Amino acid sequence: MTCIASVFKALCLFVLFVAVACHPTNRPNFFNVQRYGAKSDGQTDNAKAFTNIWKMACTRRGGNSKIYVPKGTFYLGGVEFVGPCTNDVEFVIDGTLLAPANPKDIKNDTWINFRYINNLSISGGGTLDGQGKESWPLNDCLKNTHCHKLAKTMGFSFVNNSRINGITSLNSKMGHFNFFSVHHFNITDVTITAPGDSPNTDGLKFGLCSNIHISNTHIGTGDDCIAILSGTTNMNISNVNCGPGHGISVGSLGKNKDEKDVTGLTVRDTVFNGTKDGIRIKTWESLASKILVSNFIYKNIQMINVENPIIIDQKYCPNPPCEKKAESHVQIQDLKLKNIYGTSTNKVAVNLQCSKSFPCKKVELIDINLEHKGVEGGPSTAVCENVDGSARGKMVPQHCLD
Template identity: 60%
Template sequence: MVSIASTFKALCLSFLFIAVASRPTIRPKVFNVRRYGSRPDGKTDNANTMGFAFVNNSRIKDITSLNSKMGHFNFFSVHRFNITGVTITAPGDSPNTDGIKMGSCSNIHISNTNIGTGDDCIAILSGTTNLDISNVKCGPGHGISVGSLGKNKDEKDVKHLTVRDTVFNGTSDGIRIKTWESSASKIVVSNFIYENIQMIDVGKPINIDQKYCPHPPCEHEKKGESHVQIQDIKLKNIYGTSNNIVAVNLQCSKSFPCKNVKLIDINLKHTGLEKGHSTAM
């Protein structure tokens, strides 16, 4: 996942870019970016469908985004924003086609939305707080991801996230928090609630990865533990199936161990012949 600075740069390359606005409403539209020469191969171009920066007290409703060139909806420094009734679609093998990506945002509500992409359904980056996600269907894709975090200097805490009444279907990950080893920022990830979530044939339904390295060897790999503190996380009533023998992976930093992570009523079954299990490090 890219830094906040590069996220803002990507915003300026969006098919539709809205900046410094208050109370705009976009509804209802269908945007099929293939009509504008898009190819979802991660190589042809670097434009996103929509970008919002420094936008307050606004919403998008009943919009469909098809086959984005890169990410579909990017948000930077957006506050008090509602997203509802949105459909996001891209091939499962299309790289870097994040559904909704946000950094330095607050008081965002995402509800009644269907997302299927080749990357994160929702990506939550540095400085985002007070995010409420409900009644979202995710798949295909890489799940709802916090991060990656810690790679760059001057990153900010990510706090107060709620994900509830959500379904992950055929995704590589479900609930995911990822931070870099030997991270450049000492930040806190805290006060998360995940509740009433169904997993259907998900690779890693619950995945806390504080040794994140997407394309080894990584610059920070084997140089030390992550400096991102993960704490006060509650996961309740998480159920369904996993196609991976390890359904719950808690790979926390040895220097800043996870604190107060609660798993309540977790019922995940392996779809293969072997009995599934969880790992904690």
């Protein structure tokens, strides 16, 4: 009887082993870039190797794919990673991807570009080194019509249900990360770094995007830490440290035809340290687009020596003189600012200059405490033009709402 039981047990284990062995697994197919021809000498252009690896990973069937960049320096000319893919792709970067120092060696407007992909993951402790120092003096397109267009570090177009976690972007030639028509995207634990005087090095820029979550991220640049443009909706930003830079900016908006509404923004538990601006909305004096900016919440925001902690500028003109075509036709409404505190280097700590034709509506200030710590003496002040709203709680400076 004992013998029969032992045989039966062994038979069951054999059947179970066969079932497990025959069952297909969904383990990622692992592509270490060095094993597929990439060299970490910091000189060899690995663009072709990376493109070939992407094609294998993207088209693989029967399970997800993982592309791994180990420690080392991988020089990379401009590359495009294009879908759609037959599986989910994970891109793990532990080494350094090095851009060409000469901006003319990147032929496209983005150094590393992802397009038409779902379920993409980019992670690791590695660095995207844009080598932007040689390019920044060439950023003179406002004065020079024959200027060379500089490349952004990494771009995403028509990429959905995806994420970036943990990587560092260093010294981009122009913007660091650019997002166009991207939906359901998470950005966490990312570090973005460029000097405060590096021109147009926006940290994160979004247009026609939705359901974006940004958290636990440090951004220091020469332009906007985060730029939110036409058609972006349902964005949640939390635990971001911004500085240097121009703050978290909505806009500029209203200059071009066919722009779309910007709605549903929450910014919370965030620090602006030594930035030019903090909370910022900017629109042109133009009737090109009649759009809505609405349902914004800013709460638990610390300002440390910020030049313009809170600013709405509906007469935006970055390089005067600007052609005034009309009062701004961008309607700003349903804006709540709660527990905004810290120091302002500008005496005007709250500056709300709205459109005469489309005044700001339902602006709510709750517990604002911004002290003036600039060279000019005296307490902080507030300026209001064409604003309808309310204020309650502690109010420094004294509010100027109707």
